[in-house]
Amino acid sequence: MSKTIGKVARYWGPPLGLCGLLVVIAKLGASTPEFEPTTLTMLSTVVLVVGLFVFSGNSGVISFGHVGFVAIGAYTSALLTIPHLQKSFLLPDLPGWLAGASVDPALAALAGGVVCALVAALIGFPLMRLAGIAAGIATLAFLLIVNLVASNWTALTGGQGTLVVPLNETVNGMLVWAGAAIAIAWVFQRSRWGVRVHATRDEPVAASALGISPARERLRAFVLSAFITGIGGALYGHVLGAFSPGPEGSFYFQLTFILIAMLVIGGVRSLSGAVLGVIVVTALSELMRRINADLQQVGLAVAMLLVLIGRPAGLLGSKELGWPSWLLRRTPADQLDLTPKKEEELSREY
Amino acid sequence: MTTIIQNVIDAVSLGSLYALIALGVALVFSVMRLVNFAFGELIMVTGYTMLLTEHFPFAATVLIAIAVTTIVAVLMERTAFRPVRGADPTTLMITSFALSYLLQSLATWTSGPLAKGVEMPGFFTANISIGNVTFSALDLITIAVVATLVCALALLLTRSRYGLEMRAAAEDFKMARLLGVRPNRVIALAFAISGVLACFAGIALVANSGTTSPMIGLQAILVGFVASVVGGLGSVPGAAVGGMALGCVRTALLVTLPAGMRPYTDAFLYTLVVVVLLVRPNGLFPSKSQVARV
Numbered sequence: 086m087s088k089t090i091g092k093v094a095r096y097w098g099p100p101l102g103l104c105g106l107l108v109v110i111a112k113l114g115a116s117t118p119e120f121e122p123t124t125l126t127m128l129s130t131v132v133l134v135v136g137l138f139v140f141s142g143n144s145g146v147i148s149f150g151h152v153g154f155v156a157i158g159a160y161t162s163a164l165l166t167i168p169h170l171q172k173s174f175l176l177p178d179l180p181g182w183l184a185g186a187s188v189d190p191a192l193a194a195l196a197g198g199v200v201c202a203l204v205a206a207l208i209g210f211p212l213m214r215l216a217g218i219a220a221g222i223a224t225l226a227f228l229l230i231v232n233l234v235a236s237n238w239t240a241l242t243g244g245q246g247t248l249v250v251p252l253n254e255t256v257n258g259m260l261v262w263a264g265a266a267i268a269i270a271w272v273f274q275r276s277r278w279g280v281r282v283h284a285t286r287d288e289p290v291a292a293s294a295l296g297i298s299p300a301r302e303r304l305r306a307f308v309l310s311a312f313i314t315g316i317g318g319a320l321y322g323h324v325l326g327a328f329s330p331g332p333e334g335s336f337y338f339q340l341t342f343i344l345i346a347m348l349v350i351g352g353v354r355s356l357s358g359a360v361l362g363v364i365v366v367t368a369l370s371e372l373m374r375r376i377n378a379d380l381q382q383v384g385l386a387v388a389m390l391l392v393l394i395g396r397p398a399g400l401l402g403s404k405e406l407g408w409p410s411w412l413l414r415r416t417p418a419d420q421l422d423l424t425p426k427k428e429e430e431l432s433r434e435y
Numbered sequence: 436m437t438t439i440i441q442n443v444i445d446a447v448s449l450g451s452l453y454a455l456i457a458l459g460v461a462l463v464f465s466v467m468r469l470v471n472f473a474f475g476e477l478i479m480v481t482g483y484t485m486l487l488t489e490h491f492p493f494a495a496t497v498l499i500a501i502a503v504t505t506i507v508a509v510l511m512e513r514t515a516f517r518p519v520r521g522a523d524p525t526t527l528m529i530t531s532f533a534l535s536y537l538l539q540s541l542a543t544w545t546s547g548p549l550a551k552g553v554e555m556p557g558f559f560t561a562n563i564s565i566g567n568v569t570f571s572a573l574d575l576i577t578i579a580v581v582a583t584l585v586c587a588l589a590l591l592l593t594r595s596r597y598g599l600e601m602r603a604a605a606e607d608f609k610m611a612r613l614l615g616v617r618p619n620r621v622i623a624l625a626f627a628i629s630g631v632l633a634c635f636a637g638i639a640l641v642a643n644s645g646t647t648s649p650m651i652g653l654q655a656i657l658v659g660f661v662a663s664v665v666g667g668l669g670s671v672p673g674a675a676v677g678g679m680a681l682g683c684v685r686t687a688l689l690v691t692l693p694a695g696m697r698p699y700t701d702a703f704l705y706t707l708v709v710v711v712l713l714v715r716p717n718g719l720f721p722s723k724s725q726v727a728r729v
Contacts, residue, residue, distance in 0.1 A: 147525050211713050218470055218524060219716050222664045226705035229657070237698040332650065342536050349529055379544045386537035393530045394518040 099405040100271040103360045104264045106406075107131065110364060115256040122324075127367040128259035129320040131360055134347045135266040136314030138359035141348065143279060144303045145286030146216055149341055150224030153231035154311045156336035157204060158197030158318025159328060160235065160242055163250045165193040166323075175248065178240035190253050194262070194319035201315025205308045213303040216289070232337060235330035247329040254323050262320055266313050270356050273309055282306050346389045352399025357406040365400070437568045442690055448574035450682025451581035452639050454675045456659035457666060458588065459632035461674030464663065465605035465722065466625045468524050472531040473511060474659060475652025476538035477630055480507045481637025482553070482647030483542065489554045501634045508630025509623055520622075535656070542649040550648035559642045577639050584635060585675060588628070592671065597624055605669065605722070661708050667718030677719065681708075 114124035137151045235242045284292040285299040328335035351362025373384040484500045515534045561572040592598035603611040604621045666677025
């Protein structure tokens, strides 16, 4: 019996630790009204970065296109939650069934996730055959296309204008969403599918030789990742309260850069790294903002460069948070070091 | 007939600008496997240098802009990219992403986020008429300058010792080092050349819009990035062809799409790009060093 408890505790250690950390930080942050918006933004960003991690972290393929899913999630939820009266003058050309739609915010967020998952399945089917830089370009093309459509499909998105959505998120509600995202990402990472997609990341040739199709494994991660990012996008939209498309808008390079920076600073290969990256970057930019608001972006960019130069694998590398080692009886599995050695073995070609 | 000629000139002019940008991206990639997002900010540096020197004689403005942009390009390599040299391409790409963001924020911090007007000599905006066909002088200047630059670059790469070293480094860096090619020198040279190319691209972009802004390089780097990947990353001639093709296809789409679809031109363009990548993941002319061997 105690063995089972030990097993369960060992398995759920990292996600529980991360959730605990988030609860403490969120409660501390929300205790002062001044910090409440920052706390809400941080928690919705946790969902976004965990979503990005599910694909990029597990498959090793960098995606510049996830902000496209953020936008799709945010617009889907906006269309389902903006009050009827407001919709009639913000978006007068909406088709009738959407104009009358008004659902619970949680359902709207889930709808955002589902729409993103469907889009991901559709575009991922061809795109996931690509890897490396070609995949980067293809996902970038997706971001550009989503942005163009959002800027020009006036009937559905209000075009270039700003869309005002209800501010209806609470810290407790956001904690539940962030916790759920972390739990889903963790279960996926430790599942058979997770291990298979890791195999295509670390040893693509060996994985193919064992009959693991990189395209299929990546597609699974991509669809799940889009689902989480879509939910995160819906939440993020409601935290912002108002957003607009376009190059200077809410869902373009600025956000893409920040999400990737968070993931990379924490450690691309670790779920704990993804969450920690959000916390560190949020704290850092909040601090910078207090010192000198103009320097916030400059400081963030310098911090990211320093991390990349000093620790190319991120703050945590591929480690996960967990129980302190003295609490756990060591098992044979612990003796095995499964972390890939790639980082240390940078080719010394140059 | 006259509209066809005008459209062809437009297409070639846009294509040569894209080819110029793609060459700048591809040259650096070929020697150190770095997709340099910060290339766009070299264009931005040109823009702001031109803004600061706009009252100088135009020749002086151009010379100063070339010097400043080249120096910034070499400094970029020295400070940000040398420490991560040899890391995997994704890490390199993200490093350049961070550097690009840093330079953009610095520009926003020092001179504000809005576009600023730059005074350009009158001959850029003139129109030249031959028979009943009217050409914009800017288009013709762009085509002529890019043609000259491409010829000069081709001569440098094929006829000089430095060019030979650079091509050797692009093909097999380790082997080139063993045969006495100095890595620091060849990489710095690639950055310097890409700085010169960025400067000319910057002048063309500023002449075209009459303004400079922190975001001026964004569109350019996207195009350069896409064109060099379509052409075949690592292949310098491929990048030129990719850029030209992208410019021509974009003009063709602009001309043929019905008015209602025109805002979506780039969406069609990028969809085509993805299709090309799906058929040929290594681009149209893959470089030998990029084809995976097991």
